[in-house]
Amino acid sequence: MPLSELQVEEIVRQVLTELAPAKPEGQPGICESVEEALRQADRSHKILYDISMKKREEAISNIRRLTLENAERLARLGVKETKMGRVEDKIAKHILVAEKTPGTECLTPTALSGDYGLTLTERAPYGVIAAVTPSTNPSETVICNTIGMMASGNTVVFNPHPSAKETSLQAIELVNRGAKEAGLPNVAFAAKNPTPESFSAMIASPIVRMVVCTGGPGIVKLTLSSGKKAIAAGAGNPPVIIDESACLEKAARDVIAGASFDNNLPCIAEKEAFVLASVYDDFLSLLVKNGAVLVSPEDTKRLEKLVLTEKEGKYFLNRRWVGQDASLYLDALGIASNSPRLIICEAEPNDLFVQEELMMPILPIVKAKNIDEAIALSVQAEHGYRHSAHMHSKNVDHLTRFARAAQTTIFVKNAPSYAGLGFKGEGHCTFTIAGPTGEGLTNAASFTRSRRCIMADSLHIV
Ligand code: NAD
Numbered sequence: 001m002p003l004s005e006l007q008v009e010e011i012v013r014q015v016l017t018e019l020a021p022a023k024p025e026g027q028p029g030i031c032e033s034v035e036e037a038l039r040q041a042d043r044s045h046k047i048l049y050d051i052s053m054k055k056r057e058e059a060i061s062n063i064r065r066l067t068l069e070n071a072e073r074l075a076r077l078g079v080k081e082t083k084m085g086r087v088e089d090k091i092a093k094h095i096l097v098a099e100k101t102p103g104t105e106c107l108t109p110t111a112l113s114g115d116y117g118l119t120l121t122e123r124a125p126y127g128v129i130a131a132v133t134p135s136t137n138p139s140e141t142v143i144c145n146t147i148g149m150m151a152s153g154n155t156v157v158f159n160p161h162p163s164a165k166e167t168s169l170q171a172i173e174l175v176n177r178g179a180k181e182a183g184l185p186n187v188a189f190a191a192k193n194p195t196p197e198s199f200s201a202m203i204a205s206p207i208v209r210m211v212v213c214t215g216g217p218g219i220v221k222l223t224l225s226s227g228k229k230a231i232a233a234g235a236g237n238p239p240v241i242i243d244e245s246a247c248l249e250k251a252a253r254d255v256i257a258g259a260s261f262d263n264n265l266p267c268i269a270e271k272e273a274f275v276l277a278s279v280y281d282d283f284l285s286l287l288v289k290n291g292a293v294l295v296s297p298e299d300t301k302r303l304e305k306l307v308l309t310e311k312e313g314k315y316f317l318n319r320r321w322v323g324q325d326a327s328l329y330l331d332a333l334g335i336a337s338n339s340p341r342l343i344i345c346e347a348e349p350n351d352l353f354v355q356e357e358l359m360m361p362i363l364p365i366v367k368a369k370n371i372d373e374a375i376a377l378s379v380q381a382e383h384g385y386r387h388s389a390h391m392h393s394k395n396v397d398h399l400t401r402f403a404r405a406a407q408t409t410i411f412v413k414n415a416p417s418y419a420g421l422g423f424k425g426e427g428h429c430t431f432t433i434a435g436p437t438g439e440g441l442t443n444a445a446s447f448t449r450s451r452r453c454i455m456a457d458s459l460h461i462v
Contacts, residue, residue, distance in 0.1 A: 028176035029186045030169055034198040037157045037189040038207045041128045044185040045155040049125065053104050055182055060103040060147050062178035067098035067143055070174060074139040078167045082135050084323030089262040092423065093140045093431075100422045100429035101144045103151040106444040117456040123448035125153030126210040126229065130202040134215045136265040136323070136359065138164030139171035141214050141431040142188065146175040148430075149212075150187045151444035157208070158190045159199040161215070203228065210447065214432045224436070231446060232436040233267075236387030237357045238410075238417060239378035240270040241402060243371055243393040244278045250414070251392035252286035258390070258416030260341035260361045263323040267433065268388040268410055268417045272347070272354045272381055273365045274374040280367045284344070292342040292363075293326065299333055300345040300353070306332055307360060308352055315352055317359070326361045349377045371398050375405050382406060386435045390417050409435045 031037040048056075067074075075090030112119045129149055133141040142158055149156045160168030169190060176186040191198050199219075203211050203226040212231045213223040220234040240258075242251050259270040275283050288294050295303060306329065307321040321329070330337040347354050347364035354364050368374035382389060389406035392414055393399050403411045410420035410433065419425025432442045439446040 027173065028180065029172045029189045030192050031189060032192060034157070034159075034191040034194075034201050035205075037191050038128065038202065038205050040186065041155040041157045041189045042207045044187060044189075045125070045127050045153075047185045048150070048155060048187065049153055051153075051184060053107075055184060056151055056153070057104050059179045059182035059184050059187070060151060062181045063143065063147060063175050064098040064178075066174050066178050067094055071095055071098070074167060074171060074174075077170060078138055078164065081167050082138065082164050082323070084135070085262045085265050086325070090140075093137065093262065094143075096421065096423050096429045097140050097144045097147075097431070101147045102428045102443045103147055104444060106148075107152055107448065117454065120453045120455075122451050122453070123152060123445055124451045126447060126449060127154060128207050129154050129156045129210045129212055129447060130159065130199070130205075130208045131156050131212040132159045132199055132215055132219055132223070133161060133164075133168055135161040135164040136262075136267070137214075137431045138167040139174075142168050142171035143175060144429070144431045145212065145214075145442075146172075146188045148442060148444040149447045150175075150179070150184075152448045154210070154447055155186075156188050156212075157202055158188060159194045159202060160190060162194060165194060212432065212442075212447070220436055230437060231432070231434045231439055231442065233432040233434045233442070234385065234387070234436050235357050236267045236385050236433075236435070237271050237355070237382055238268060238388035238390060238408075239381050239406075240273045240390040240392070240417070241368075241371075241374045241378055241398075242273060242275045242279065242283055243374070243391070243395060243398050244276050245394040245398070246279070246392035246414070247394070248279060248283050248286050248392075252283060252290050252292075254392065254414070254416045255363070256287065256290055256292055256342050258412075258418055259363045260326070261416065261418050263325060263359075264361045264363075265323045265359050266418065266421070268412075268420050269359075270363060270390055270417050271357060271359075273363055274368045274378050274381075275365060276371065276374060277367050277369055280365075284346075284365060287342075287344055287365075291340055292344045293330060293335070293337055293340045295330075295333070295335070295343055295345050297346065299335065300347070302333055303329060303343075303345070303362065304352060307358065307362070308356065315356060317356070322359045324360065329360070329362065349381070354381050355383075371401070375402050378402070379405050382408065387433065388412070388417065388420060390415075390420075409433055409440050 071094035422429040
């Protein structure tokens, strides 16, 4: 007697459950060693390869639901563990990931037919991916990467940032729970104690076919020297320009919203502003009117000493001060405040606050003589990362000139920077924005190989 579709599905589910690597409840995907994580990911990939798109989409729907259900818990855990960011903004980031990270719909095949027959091009998985995640979006990146990587049939071994390990590992458990509910094996893995060395072991392993890194310059360099297919999402230092045609009131509100979102941790957040001289004073007043706290030049120097450390002529972020609430910096300076979201200071183009990627709710404001100077200084401050740049203007010529000069992956016009992530902006969401390697805002298709299949002289019906 032929089996019904439902019966076949049930048998497959039971077989998969038996084949799936056994782990103690509550810890799916978390392994004793990186070698074990790689072995399990390899085994799971072979199972996943034969699982239907429908099932993968079902797993993704589960992950979306679980992310929404756990948004607040993960946001609180992220802030508690990393001691950075704002709970309410991290909740918003989880909702964004759940709702706007694309799944299998990115994997559209293409077909060409003609005199010689039919050629089909399909998106195939790489296999096992090694992925490193930052402390700034520890659970968001894990969930977002897993949805895209699993949608295209890959499994992934993460190397979470050691200072955000617990949050990232809990996100790995969550995605595996979503996969399991759909009858899939675990799809994401990690060693229980990730270190820089475990990442080096991962990229050296023959099991790993692709390396994806989301982090700062050190890890990008290491990833690009891996000798494997690499996707690198690196640092940014996004400038924002405000010209005389902008709606200044809206620009002030937008800049405060973008630059203070999650205490300026997102790599796309406005990190320095260049304001045309003709509107400089008005814009500064509007920032203050809308709640930003302007600190004096003397206090700016004290702030610099507080948050940057000098060593042999080089400056480093004092990590204790990354991503803190604005009021804490002011408290440290002895300035009374009423829980502001953003600190602003007047700055010169070469000031450290302009040139360094602070990831703090401190926005230096530079006066530019004209649009030419504003564009030139912005491009210089962006350091050629080609990551993100933003502008408030109604002058199409200015907008076009800046976009062309900046050459950034994301260019947001007349909105807070987070619109570039799809938050209150059109377009899909990702937390891995690959400027150096050019994939841009990654999605499931970024984690695939293109494969072509040719059928000559048939399957061509006209
Ligand atoms: P980080 O670069 O300090 O750390 C990232 C990860 O790399 C961590 O796991 C760290 O332990 C590891 N690492 C760093 N150097 C290493 C080395 N030499 N060998 C092995 N492992 C190494 O990043 P972070 O502070 O967590 O995140 C902030 C940085 O990431 C910022 O520069 C930010 O702009 C960038 N970022 C970029 C994107 C993007 O999509 N482009 C997204 C988020 C963050």
